[in-house]
Structures are given as C-alpha cells and as structure tokens.
C-alpha cells in the first residue's frame with residue numbers, strides 16, 4: 001500500500017495563491033474548459049486545487065516526482081489529471097505545447113478548448129506566469145518537434161510534403177471513414193528489397209512525372225490508394241515508387257513501441273531501423289501521424305481539426321538535437337499500465353517468441 005505523501009515541504013506561497021486566484025478568475029471570465037499547471041516541482045496540490053475551484057484541472061511535469069501527490073492515486077491530496085512529459089531541458093513553450101497535445105490525445109481536452117495555463121517562465125520552479133490559450137489557434141500552427149531536426153538525406157521539402165499528406169489522410173479519412181496508411185520515404189532501393197506487393201499496385205506502369213507528389217492530382221490519388229492495405233514507397237525526390245506493399249524488415253531488439261500500436265506501426269519502426277528511410281504511419285483508429293527514424297518515433301502529430309502550418313524554426317536550427325528532443329510521452333496513468341505490460345508491449349504482434357529479446 002502506498003504511504004501517504006507528505007506535503008509539509010511544499011509551501012502554498014502568497015505568490016502561488018495569487019496566481020491560482022488569477023487563473024481561476026481568468027478561466028471564469030473566458031469560459032475556459034480547464035486550467036493546466038506546468039509543474040517543475042511538487043506543489044501543495046490540495047491548496048492549489050482548492051484555490052482553482054471547480055475548473056477541470058490538469059498538471060503536466062517532466063518526472064513522476066514532480067507530479068507526486070497531484071493525481072487521484074492512493075495517498076494523493078488532490079485529483080488533477082496528470083501528464084508526464086519527460087522533455088528535460090526543452091523550452092517552456094514546447095513543454096506547454098506538448099502538454100496540450102497530450103491532453104487532447106488523451107481526450108482530456110477538445111481541440112477547440114480554451115485553457116488557462118500556469119507555469120514558470122522567469123525564475124525556475126516558481127509559478128510566475130499565467131496565459132490564456134485557445135487551442136484551435138495555437139495547436140493548428142504547431143508540430144511536436146521541428147521537422148528540420150530530423151537529420152536525414154531526404155530533403156525537407158519532400159518530408160514536409162509527405163507528412164502534410166499523411167496528416168490530411170489522418171484528419172480527413174475517405175468518404176467519412178477513417179483511413180490509416182504507411183509511407184516510407186528515402187532509401188527506396190533498400191526499402192524495395194524489404195517489401196513485396198500485397199496484390200495489385202495501382203501506381204505500376206505510370207511515368208515518374210505521373211507519380212510525383214508535387215502534383216495535386218497525384219496526392220489525391222495517393223489518398224484513394226491509402227484505403228488499400230499496405231505501404232507506399234516514396235523516393236527522396238518525392239516520386240511514388242510503389243504502393244500496396246507489404247514490408248518485412250527484420251525485427252530489431254532495439255525497438256519498443258507504446259501499447260496499442262499494431263502491425264502497421266511495427267512495420268514502420270522496423271523499416272526505419274533497417275534502412276536510412278523515414279517511415280510515416282497514419283493510425284486509422286486515431287488519425288495520429290507518427291514519423292519513425294531508426295526505429296523510433298521522432299515526431300508525432302495529432303489530428304487537429306484545422307490545417308496545419310509549418311513554423312520557421314531559424315532560431316532553433318542549430319540547437320543540439322538530443323537536448324531539444326522531447327522523449328516519447330505518455331500520461332502518468334497510462335504509464336503505470338504500460339509498465340505492467342512492458343514485456344508484452346515490447347513485442348510486435350507477430351513476434352512473440354522472446355519478450356526479453358525484443359524489449360531490449
């Protein structure tokens with residue numbers, strides 16, 4: 001049984017109280033759906049909750065320690081919905097964005113919600129800022145990570161085009177039905193060696209110009225073909241080389257994926273591990289787009305209800321990739337479940353021979 005967590009060291013300072021009251025008033029004035037606290041250390045959650053009042057409350061933090069006592073687990077003094085970010089030194093703007101994306105993907109917030117956020121922007125670990133964020137406007141302009149940080153031989157223009165197409169497929173589906181797909185971009189010769197047609201390939205026999213993703217008609221055709229089983233193979237210059245392909249890259253013990261991701265996502269992870277290609281998986285069930293490189297998710301884009309635009313990240317272009325890279329995220333609650341099922345999760349559905357091997 002978990003011991004009750006002590007709050008004795010967590011002061012509810014007059015400053016924190018002032019910000020909580022301000023956040024609550026702001027949420028009332030703008031009919032905000034929720035108040036999100038981005039915490040850098042555990043707070044006196046009971047007092048924070050009391051002060052924030054009746055609003056839906058979320059707390060996001062980088063580590064489980066920082067979230068301690070905030071959720072509805074035994075021994076907690078509050079019942080915030082918690083979001084574990086694991087983003088280390090990422091700037092507050094990125095962490096807030098990730099927290100909001102996570103909240104949307106966990107169905108804690110709607111994509112069009114208005115949210116009041118409390119966070120620390122000037123003095124580390126001290127809540128000193130409050131913002132009113134309209135998610136529709138904010139998240140529509142963002143991706144979780146800067147595309148340019150994906151270091152690949154595939155030109156950014158091609159990647160952007162394929163990812164935009166994937167996002168459209170995930171968001172729009174086809175004729176009211178959700179559609180998932182898989183696109184593998186770059187290193188197409190090696191990718192072809194690891195694939196075989198699943199049946200009829202609709203792009204076969206067309207000239208390269210007729211298969212170029214720079215052409216709107218080709219992109220529309222890809223959306224049609226995406227309803228079929230299998231993967232697209234796209235060259236670095238944005239030409240569709242093949243479609244409806246079954247990928248069978250070798251399993252790697254380095255790969256582990258979140259629970260709930262099935263054969264399509266395992267195929268994406270494995271082909272990106274076995275080749276220099278970038279694999280882009282669109283989940284039919286959620287519309288989420290995941291970009292895989294070297295067996296890992298390096299970018300995740302949630303299906304927002306409006307067109308995504310790409311920001312210019314000049315200021316961050318030279319930043320060290322590792323330091324700037326948010327780790328894969330998960331809410332604290334789903335993480336607990338994930339840990340229990342770890343061995344099972346680490347295996348692709350069709351490779352259940354050795355949990356230890358695959359879990360790495």
Ligand SMILES: Nc1ncnc2c1ncn2[C@@H]1O[C@H](COP(=O)(O)OP(=O)(O)OP(=O)(O)O)[C@@H](O)[C@H]1O
Pocket residue numbers: 180181182228229230231245246247248260261262263264265266267282283284285286
């Ligand atoms: N190795 C593969 N190569 C190409 N396509 C594949 C492969 N494995 C699965 N797929 C495609 O993915 C589809 C969905 O499979 P599955 O439901 O197991 O994947 P998933 O990762 O759970 O994705 P989703 O979230 O879209 O359901 C399959 O019908 C098939 O079209």
